Amino acid sequence: PLVSLLFTATACRHTGTRAGLDERLESLLALDIPGYPAWLRDYRAEDCPALHHSEAFRSAYHPHYRVLERDYVNFLFVLLAIWPLARGGRPAVVAIDGRCGSGKTSLAALIAALFPCNVFHMDDFFLPPALRTPERLSQPGGNVDRERMLAEVLLPLSRGEDVTFRPFDCHAGRLRPPVSVPFRPLTVVEGSYALHPDLAPQYDLKLFLTCSREEQRRRLLEREGPEGLIPFLEKWIPLEERYFDALRPEEESDLTVDTTGFFQDPESL
Structure with missing residues (x-):
């Protein structure tokens, strides 16, 4: 049943174009396939109908x-x-932790497109300025408000209740107005620090995503640009690595996925 669902979902994500088909058909001319130029001329004259295996092949x-x-x-x-x-x-609650740029948000979006679920992002639970004491920031993973994530999201979910929470606005440095999310049986929590020991007991499946340092830098450069990359290299990545080294969430996860070879242009693989 899952594979059948993935076949259907793949068909629904189809993004091919006539121009793309024409480009690929034209590229085959360079292979000097006997009879291909005449076949291509006739095929285009018929307005490129769907192709099927021959009876001999079947x-x-x-x-x-x-x-x-x-x-x-x-x-x-x-x-x-x-x-x-x-x-x-x-x-059931699925947690996705891991290195920035490893594909946590992309995986959460993929899951949400396949299964009816709610997705919560750890970025919405960044620690407000009033709570950023030296003592708190000295803790591995202390820069997220895990207490609020537990109280506003995870505990209500464990009781089968709707969730009401106030997302943190990183640009304005304050909490936004409350957001209400109707309960759904499946929930995904994605983001760095999701597997903090204070939160981990609430999950039914714990995932950890990683990638090589080189690929991480490439993705962040593509996503954030040269200037946006600097804060990650100087602040966010070191904070993450301190959390990973101290609390070892990868070792406590049910599945670890190295995404180094993922999310690339299929033409380059």
């Missing part, structure tokens, strides 16, 4: 296959772990 090989979106393949064993939670009918 008889010889009995082909059965479908196309899967590359992201679904990369995260297939993660989706297999989530599948019983999504169908179980009881409340």
Whole structure:
């Protein structure tokens, strides 16, 4: 059933264009395939109809296959772990922790597109300025308001209740107005520090994403630009690594995923 769902979801994400098809058909001319130029001329004259295997091919090989979106393949064993939670009918919470740039937000969005669920982001629970005491900031992972995440999100979810919380506005440095989120049986909490020991007991599945330092820098440079990369290199990455070294969330996770080879242009793989 999960694979069938992924086949259908892949078809719904189709983004091919006639121009793209024409470009690929044209590129095959460089291979000097016997008879191909004449076939291509006739195929275009027929307005490029759908192609099917010949009867000879079907008889010889009995082909059965479908196309899967590359992201679904990369995260297939993660989706297999989530599948019983999504169908179980009881409340379940999945946590996604890991290094910045490793794909936590992308994975959460992928899960939300496949399964009915709510997604909460640890960035919405950044520690407000009034609580940033030297003692608090000296703690590994002390720069997030884990107490508020527990009280406003995780404990209500454990009781099957709706969630009302105030997201933190990192640019304004203050809490935004309350947001109400109706209860759903499946919830995803994504972001660095999600697997802090104060929060970890609330989860049914704990995921940790990582990638190489080189790939992390490349992704952050692409996402944030040269100026935006500097705070990550000087502040956010060192804070994360101190948390990882001190509390070892990767060792406590149910699944660890190295995404170094993910999220690349398929043409470059």
